[in-house]
Amino acid sequence: MEGFLLQFIDAYYLRILVIIGINIILALGLNLITGVTGQLSMGHAGFMSIGAYTAAILTLQFGLSFGIALLGGAVMAGLFGFLIGIPTLRLEGDYLAMVTIGFGEIIRVFFLNFELGGKATGLYGMTKYTTFTTVWILVIIIVLLNAKLLKSRHGRALYAIRENEIAAEAAGVNTTLMKVLAFTIGAFLAGLAGGLYAHYMGYIAPKDFAFMKSIEILNMVVLGGMGSIPGSILGAFILTIAPEMLRIVDEYRLLFYGALLVILMIFRPNGLLGNVRIYDLKKRFRKKEV
Amino acid sequence: MKKRLAVLLCVVMMLTLVVGCGGNSSNNEDVIKLGYLGAKTGSVANYGIPAEKGMKLAIEELNENGGVLGKELVGIYEDNKGENSDVAIIVDKYISRDKVAALVGDPCTGLTKVAADLAQKNEIVIFSPGATGDGVVEIGDYVFRNTLLDIFAVPAVVEWMIEEKGWGNMAVITTLDIGYSTDLTPVFKKAIDEKGAKIVFEDTINSGETDFTAQVTKLKNAKADVLVFTGYYTEAALFMNEVKKQNLDIVLVGGDGLYGQDLAKLGQNAVEERVIFYCGFSSDQPSPETAEFLEKYRAKFNEDPDMFSAQYYDAVMILAKAMEDAGSADPKVFRNELAKLKDYPGVSGNTTFREDREPIKSPVCLITIKDGEFTLLEQIDVK
Incomplete structure (x- = not known):
């Protein structure tokens, strides 16, 4: 697949496309927690690092195959998502944001002291299993499953929690279970993306998963539109490409990047595709046909 | 209206992408x-x-x-x-x-x-x-x-510390979240061991920290002759400020991670002739x-x-x-x-x-700070 693609585009574009794919998985995971369920989580990079380190250690130290390591990393991250999900039952909004920031930092500091993870130097030497094909097949699968989930009874329950938690509970939604579910799936996806990232770069260090990474993922979700799958994809796409294409303005790159975010938020406060869902799009098309 | 503007902005962004690609693809x-x-x-x-x-x-x-x-x-x-x-x-x-x-x-x-x-x-x-x-x-x-390379320079520096300066009891401080520092510390420890000196005190700090009262107080009781500091210059300068505040008389020795102009600016007279680091280049005595x-x-x-x-x-x-x-x-x-x-x-x-x-x-240059400037202290040869 790579060889075929390289006939049309160069390695530079191919790399950006793979990074976009990984970012889409991250954004879709956070979209489920923050966008759909409305729980502001600012520690998504923490889940990503758990997945990355677990998968990397599994292939490096235990010689497991890539698929199992990837799954192991995702499950480990999902487990932590479950554990973090439990205190979120008591916390809302700003308080939850603080807890998740704290969680992200704890994870980062843990890996700084983690002997098996190479401490501050990080881990190096993972075989680069991750390819364009694996990443994008996973992206497609995750988008389809995600769309199915959001369209289902459970998905509507998650939206209901965002809109009004008390009303949702009164209507019979098990808010506790649903919130934990959202956190677990979101963390699982972040762990998966982490495993892919570790085996794409071949090198990971705790500083790759610092607070700014969490903010970057949150930006993708907010910019694309909270709760929208096409939005998260678009957000991941734009925020990965923007810094690259802004290379032409050289030193002012980050200034333009910031300005771009401000402008978009002023004109599209709900995000580019705020509240656009895949089945809304389908409906609109059908109406036009009739 | 707003919708159109947003669409327009997106189009402009995509256009810049295309322009960006066309610009530098010449293969002269x-x-x-x-x-x-x-x-x-x-x-x-x-x-x-x-x-x-x-x-x-x-x-x-x-x-x-x-x-x-x-x-x-x-x-x-x-x-x-x-x-x-x-x-x-x-x-x-x-x-x-x-x-x-x-x-x-x-x-x-x-x-x-x-x-x-x-x-x-x-x-x-x-x-x-x-x-x-x-x-x-x-x-x-x-x-x-x-x-x-640290593996060549450090043994020479440690030997210099022991033989020229007579510093036998060493304290080692590592900056925990910087790979450079966590990599350099074992190199120093190994050299100190091999040359027969002793590590009497060991502690860690994190980058971005500004208060080192606790570490310096402990260091004071450790009775070390010299402080080996494997981190970067910002923390080194702040650390030495605290050392001066507590009236401790000790010299800090480190690697080329200390080579930053901010060392003298942040440390002022606390680092004056109290910091020595090795590196491969000195603008003094060229x-x-x-x-x-x-x-x-x-x-x-x-x-x-x-x-x-x-x-x-x-x-x-x-x-x-x-x-x-x-x-x-x-x-x-x-x-x-x-x-x-x-x-x-x-x-x-x-x-x-x-x-x-x-x-x-x-050679390896040993550099210290004199009158707020980096000054060459000595040059030692690497075998």
């Missing part, structure tokens, strides 16, 4: 391109910015003298922010789009490894003027570096080559060069020499000449590549 055969690796923004930009200046100076100088192999030398300078994914993207861009002959960088070990993996796979020479850590040249035969470089650098940029400007300058010069000697700018050809480099008199000291392409640089 008459130039030799070198790709710069380094950060111009972010937390390690203080290495990347002077490095870029050193590289620019070298390229300008070579072009004034007719270029390399009669072709013009062109440097391409992208900012990698000191982040892994950015480094990988930039290296792919340099190799597939700009068709560079060699990569010059990165100053950091971890980022160099990421870049070296890709360079080796594509058979492009990568020359790092800064990576001091383990496992860099082992990546492959296209990977070179030219910097004073050799003839270094004196010439200093003069040109000061004239062009109106400031003093540091170790990274000197080593990037040398890297470009060494690459140019290898290309001239090989009569080709093809990495597959000139890498053989590069590997043969022996006793090259660079502005950052003499360099010889060992069989395994590890650089042996001599």
Whole structure:
């Protein structure tokens, strides 16, 4: 697949496309927690690092195959998502944001002291299993499953929690279970993306998963539109490409990047595709046909 | 209205993308391109910015003298922010789009490894003027570096501390969240062990911390002769401020991570003659080559060069020499000449590549601060 693609585009574009794919998985995971369920989580990079380190250690130290390591990393991250999900039952909004920031930092500091993870130097030497094909097949699968989930009874329950938690509970939604579910799936996806990232770069260090990474993922979700799958994809796409294409303005790159975010938020406060869902799009098309 | 504006903005963004691609895809055969690796923004930009200046100076100088192999030398300078994914993207861009002959960088070990993996796979020479850590040249035969390696410098420095200064009881402070520091500490410990000195106190700090009262109080009770500090200059300066506040009489010894102008600015008279660090370059008491470089650098940029400007300058010069000697700018050809480099008199000291392409640089400069300026204390030879 790579060889075929390289006939049309160069390695530079191919790399950006793979990074976009990984970012889409991250954004879709956070979209489920923050966008759909409305729980502001600012520690998504923490889940990503758990997945990355677990998968990397599994292939490096235990010689497991890539698929199992990837799954192991995702499950480990999902487990932590479950554990973090439990205190979120008591916390809302700003308080939850603080807890998740704290969680992200704890994870980062843990890996700084983690002997098996190479401490501050990080881990190096993972075989680069991750390819364009694996990443994008996973992206497609995750988008389809995600769309199915959001369209289902459970998905509507998650939206209901965002809109009004008390009303949702009164209507019979098990808010506790649903919130934990959202956190677990979101963390699982972040762990998966982490495993892919570790085996794409071949090198990971705790500083790759610092607070700014969490903010970057949150930006993708907010910019694309909270709760929208096409939005998260678009957000991941734009925020990965923007810094690259802004290379032409050289030193002012980050200034333009910031300005771009401000402008978009002023004109599209709900995000580019705020509240656009895949089945809304389908409906609109059908109406036009009739 | 707003909707239209948003759509318009998106279109403009996509357009810039297309323009950005069209701009630099020319594959002119008459130039030799070198790709710069380094950060111009972010937390390690203080290495990347002077490095870029050193590289620019070298390229300008070579072009004034007719270029390399009669072709013009062109440097391409992208900012990698000191982040892994950015480094990988930039290296792919340099190799597939700009068709560079060699990569010059990165100053950091971890980022160099990421870049070296890709360079080796594509058979492009990568020359790092800064990576001091383990496992860099082992990546492959296209990977070179030219910097004073800690494993060679530290034993010499420790020996100097014991024999010249009589410091037998040492305290070691590690900055926990910086790979440079956690890598350097074991090297120091091993050397201290081998030379028969004793570690009487060990502690850790984190970067970004400003209050070291607890560590200094403990250090005071440890009765150490000297403090070995493996972190960066900011924390070193703040640490010494606290040492002065508590009236402790101790000298801090560290690696070239302490080589930053902010050390003297932040430390003021607390670091005055109380900090000693080793590095491969000093602008004090220069050799003839270094004196010439200093003069040109000061004239062009109106400031003093540091170790990274000197080593990037040398890297470009060494690459140019290898290309001239090989009569080709093809990495597959000139890498053989590069590997043969022996006793090259660079502005950052003499360099010889060992069989395994590890650089042996001599001498090691011990630098201290006098009247707020970096001053050469002593030069020791590396065996």
